[in-house]
Amino acid sequence: MATPPRRLLITGATGFLGRHVLQALRADQPETRALALCRRRADWNRQPWTAPLDHVDVIEGGVTGPEGWTGDRRLKGCAGLVHLAAVVRHSRRDPADLYETNVDGTLRMVRLAAQLGCPMVFVSTSGTVGCFESPDEKADEDAPYVERTVGGWPYYDSKIRAERKARALAAQLGVPLTLVRPPILLGPGDHRLRSTGHVLKYLRGAYPFLIEGGMSFVDVRDAAPAILRALDHPARRPVYHLNGTDCGVVAFFELCRQVCGVRPPDYVLPFAIAHRLATAAERVAHLTGRKSPLPDPVVLEMGRHYWGLASLHAERELGFRARPPRQTLADTIDWLRRNTAV
Numbered sequence: 001m002a003t004p005p006r007r008l009l010i011t012g013a014t015g016f017l018g019r020h021v022l023q024a025l026r027a028d029q030p031e032t033r034a035l036a037l038c039r040r041r042a043d044w045n046r047q048p049w050t051a052p053l054d055h056v057d058v059i060e061g062g063v064t065g066p067e068g069w070t071g072d073r074r075l076k077g078c079a080g081l082v083h084l085a086a087v088v089r090h091s092r093r094d095p096a097d098l099y100e101t102n103v104d105g106t107l108r109m110v111r112l113a114a115q116l117g118c119p120m121v122f123v124s125t126s127g128t129v130g131c132f133e134s135p136d137e138k139a140d141e142d143a144p145y146v147e148r149t150v151g152g153w154p155y156y157d158s159k160i161r162a163e164r165k166a167r168a169l170a171a172q173l174g175v176p177l178t179l180v181r182p183p184i185l186l187g188p189g190d191h192r193l194r195s196t197g198h199v200l201k202y203l204r205g206a207y208p209f210l211i212e213g214g215m216s217f218v219d220v221r222d223a224a225p226a227i228l229r230a231l232d233h234p235a236r237r238p239v240y241h242l243n244g245t246d247c248g249v250v251a252f253f254e255l256c257r258q259v260c261g262v263r264p265p266d267y268v269l270p271f272a273i274a275h276r277l278a279t280a281a282e283r284v285a286h287l288t289g290r291k292s293p294l295p296d297p298v299v300l301e302m303g304r305h306y307w308g309l310a311s312l313h314a315e316r317e318l319g320f321r322a323r324p325p326r327q328t329l330a331d332t333i334d335w336l337r338r339n340t341a342v
């Protein structure tokens with residue numbers, strides 16, 4: 001009997017990173033099949049970018065909700081689990097689903113990896129360790145969690161909890177677990193317009209002001225293959241950082257201007273004033289059921305901090321290279337212009 005092809009389970013397959021991980025898999029390991037976990041098969045079928053991915057089989061299910069799909073016979077012999085699924089939302093309002101998905105859902109995936117007897121890569125975020133008051137600090141893979149800084153922001157708090165609990169559970173169940181921490185992902189193909197949403201807002205002139213603070217990003221096309229290599233490395237480490245470009249908020253939008261000519265807002269407001277305005281606007285929006293025209297207060301709190309990541313091992317062990325930031329921004333902007341009403 002012929003040996004079945006190697007298979008990997010990929011959660012979050014319908015997202016921005018999922019799309020690029022699936023494309024990187026096809027480019028780098030054409031013999032490997034992907035089992036893409038999708039909450040709704042119809043969502044997968046509806047996306048034009050999924051059509052050429054003939055190395056993908058869809059498993060309908062979620063990391064929360066009914067678990068019947070974990071008994072799917074195609075999972076038998078699965079060589080690895082790449083866990084990307086998460087709720088990425090930067091607001092303090094109604095975070096229950098965010099914690100359920102990001103923490104409980106991750107623990108479920110550790111249990112599933114134990115059941116399948118396979119290694120797991122969990123994509124977390126640079127923000128669990130790399131958020132600071134000053135632009136001079138950087139977090140490497142051994143850096144402590146920065147929960148005192150990010151603990152009031154549900155998304156980062158959920159990722160710290162998920163990392164801690166997943167590590168403990170994986171150790172208990174004997175699952176080889178690797179955490180990969182990228183900063184903000186930019187690049188072409190963000191069909192949900194979430195990760196690159198702030199670039200889109202800038203292109204649309206929707207930011208009334210900027211604030212002083214920091215920004216850190218990496219190209220999704222550089223992150224995706226490195227994530228797959230982290231799963232396959234014969235002596236994979238517990239943590240890899242995929243660091244790209246750390247810069248100031250004002251410098252980031254100036255770089256965007258140099259790339260595409262669109263002028264960023266002239267006003268750089270002091271954080272305290274910007275935050276007061278955003279908090280008031282968010283309250284009004286909540287009461288009226290409308291969308292606030294200003295960034296969520298949490299986004300401003302994040303934006304006034306500095307995000308710095310250092311990587312000790314990803315270049316050497318995963319072949320990770322961050323491409324020049326101008327190229328990432330040019331390709332992001334070009335894709336947004338071609339695929340949205342900018």
Ligand SMILES: NC(=O)c1ccc[n+]([C@@H]2O[C@H](COP(=O)([O-])OP(=O)(O)OC[C@H]3O[C@@H](n4cnc5c(N)ncnc54)[C@H](OP(=O)(O)O)[C@@H]3O)[C@@H](O)[C@H]2O)c1
Nearest residue numbers: 012014015016017039062063064084085086183184185195
């Ligand atoms: N984008 C960034 O800037 C960035 C930076 C650092 C780390 N990360 C991490 O990278 C991962 C992928 O991010 P992304 O940018 O690709 O996010 P995304 O585009 O928002 O996609 C999120 C994915 O998670 C899935 N998902 C959400 N809740 C789920 C549930 N209960 N069960 C199963 N799937 C669920 C979504 O599926 P549906 O289609 O069903 O909604 C979607 O496939 C996340 O873990 C994120 O924390 C992202």
